Amino acid sequence: AQSVSQHNHHVILSEAASLELGCNYSYGGTVNLFWYVQYPGQHLQLLLKYFSGDPLVKGIKGFEAEFIKSKFSFNLRKPSVQWSDTAEYFCAVNGKEGANNLFFGTGTRLTVIP
Amino acid sequence: DAGVTQSPTHLIKTRGQHVTLRCSPISGHKSVSWYQQVLGQGPQFIFQYYEKEERGRGNFPDRFSARQFPNYSSELNVNALLLGDSALYLCASSLTNSGQGVHTGELFFGEGSRLTVL
Numbered sequence: 001a002q003s004v005s006q007h008n009h010h011v012i013l014s015e016a017a018s019l020e021l022g023c024n025y026s027y028g029g030t031v032n033l034f035w036y037v038q039y040p041g042q043h044l045q046l047l048l049k050y051f052s053g054d055p056l057v058k059g060i061k062g063f064e065a066e067f068i069k070s071k072f073s074f075n076l077r078k079p080s081v082q083w084s085d086t087a088e089y090f091c092a093v094n095g096k097e098g099a100n101n102l103f104f105g106t107g108t109r110l111t112v113i114p
Numbered sequence: 115d116a117g118v119t120q121s122p123t124h125l126i127k128t129r130g131q132h133v134t135l136r137c138s139p140i141s142g143h144k145s146v147s148w149y150q151q152v153l154g155q156g157p158q159f160i161f162q163y164y165e166k167e168e169r170g171r172g173n174f175p176d177r178f179s180a181r182q183f184p185n186y187s188s189e190l191n192v193n194a195l196l197l198g199d200s201a202l203y204l205c206a207s208s209l210t211n212s213g214q215g216v217h218t219g220e221l222f223f224g225e226g227s228r229l230t231v232l
Contacts, residue, residue: 004156036223043117044157044204044223090156101147101170102221104156 002027004091006105013081014113021076021108023065023091032094033074034102035065039087047089050074061085083114116141118224120205126230127195135190135227139207145169146188147221148180149204157204163188195231202226 003026035047048059055067065076088109092102119138127133139146145164149157162170163182177193192199206221
């Protein structure tokens with residue numbers, strides 16, 4: 001069975017601080033990995049994704065994530081957060097060949113203090 | 115461009131009732147998926163439809179059903195509502211199905227229908 005763990009439930013940072021949100025998944029096969037973001041009052045939207053190739057992927061708004069296969073991890077990073085990054089962040093995995101369904105983590109709420 | 119639209123945005127039902135939620139995908143998208151998001155949890159996969167056929171089903175009871183219409187819009191039906199069905203129901207559309215070449219995996223979500231069961 002596939003599962004995703006996000007260990008940080010709520011993170012509070014000051015502007016300009018660096019961010020790293022943890023994501024670990026459980027699946028033994030080939031995976032596609034995603035980070036989705038939900039800004040207050042808005043719908044879920046894709047932040048970045050990994051399918052294959054360079055394990056360091058860059059997304060929108062200066063976010064990046066690194067796929068470390070040996071650690072089953074796909075942590076999200078940003079060198080300097082802004083107040084506008086306040087949102088809920090969801091890690092998701094699609095680990096079954098031919099399957100469209102995503103398995104989401106429980107989410108991490110990020111609050112950035114100006 | 116219109117994104118994924120869902121209706122109604124909010125609704126309140128009582129236990130035992132039935133509910134129908136509707137979704138219109140982004141124009142040109144042929145795949146629609148439904149997810150349930152309980153407060154404090156991530157979205158959980160319910161169904162995926164592509165070209166009007168069910169292509170995937172999550173671990174939900176038979177009280178949950180869905181269908182996709184020729185115009186690719188979709189309905190999610192839940193019968194015999196339970197208190198535990200209270201959640202945000204998300205619809206997502208995508209351009210392709212996994213069997214149609216490279217599946218980008220990018221789902222475009224609507225804002226959801228918030229269902230409260232009393």
